[in-house]
Amino acid sequence: MSARTGRPPKISRADIVSAAHRIIDEEGVSGLTMRRLAREVGTTPMALYHHVQDKDELLQLLLDDYASGMPRPELPDGEGERIVVAAVAMRQALIGVPWTVEVLRADDLVSVHALWYPETIIDAAVRAGLTPETAVDLYRIIWHYTAGEISARAAAGRRREGGKPTYRSRLFANLDAAELPRLAALGERWEELTARDTYEKGVRAIVQGLLPMSASS
């Protein structure tokens, strides 16, 4: 039908996106630059700008692509438990790609494919007896908690592999026991205690604190 004219394309958006995924997997988001990406695809940096508007659009594309593969777990009957399961799945999906949280936070980048999680959580909350408004509050509180946990986890990972002289442990070793008795008492154990995975515990606390008694257990 349409009169396709002009030079045939050498690269496609799909090529670009998959190359970007490869780079991120191997070198992290910080390794993803337009120039590095061009090398991976086998073109010049400027050829990319013919397929995406700018780096932000590229990240959006990447996010959509990833979100479409996020798992949707089986949901249990109880409303409170359903929220916990959805939240844990959401966090699990993000844990492998912490850069998405950075991108999500950095701008108004949301993917349609990821909306199953808020939908599920808000639906369960309403069924448990909350108003839609309060259900949105519950979801947002869980989201903020999740985003913060993922970021802290990612930073901790970087710290470990960076092998820096652990400023934190030096700090904890020299605490003034008179001013900060609890922290001083914990001392050495801080590292070990903060390594524990307490995500689900937090979600359960939030759910229990916000859902009507009967539904939260």
Added chain:
Amino acid sequence: MSARTGRPPKISRADIVSAAHRIIDEEGVSGLTMRRLAREVGTTPMALYHHVQDKDELLQLLLDDYASGMPRPELPDGEGERIVVAAVAMRQALIGVPWTVEVLRADDLVSVHALWYPETIIDAAVRAGLTPETAVDLYRIIWHYTAGEISARAAAGRRREGGKPTYRSRLFANLDAAELPRLAALGERWEELTARDTYEKGVRAIVQGLLPMSASS
């Protein structure tokens, strides 16, 4: 006493830190570059490296400087309420300087002056009957929640002033009501609902969900 020799210094660490604060206040963290900082101080970029090891150390210095001015509110008697007050104060202190959260998250940068908050929260939790281990869990859950909330808030602010075509509202306008009924029903109201400040509500939920019944109210 000591034989101070050599060329007298033109700039000090204090000069650098205060100039950095000025830049951040006016242009945000992203505006803080070694070159821009050198211009503000009135030297060359390389002169800075004589006073700080690298940009990371500079950020650490900045954080310490800011943390030393963080307010320590009057604490109420009830343990649960004490935790809420400390958390709200911590968040309030960070809200004006969201870049600190980005720095804190980005690496193992903690400041001694900011440790009053975890100390207070953990102490109240232990007094309420939690084991030290569980008290640390409670603190970390609150911290993750707080960090996530601050980041989301900072991103939302950037979004508003950036005046981008609000991808999010376009997304919400075109939702499939069959697949995402709750979100579709919320539709237009999403923007308004997510603008509400629900931080304290979240902290209360976490406290109520984790403290023994008697102490949390």
Added chain:
DNA sequence: ACCTGAACACCGTTCAAGT
């Protein structure tokens, strides 16, 4: 001891030109 200048190895993006 403290500061400077030139340089290295990078960024994202614009602009004008080529096929």
Added chain:
DNA sequence: ACCTGAACACCGTTCAAGT
């Protein structure tokens, strides 16, 4: 229509030299 090359306006940091 799609791609290229050169260029602009940036980064953090190293290195050798100046006072």
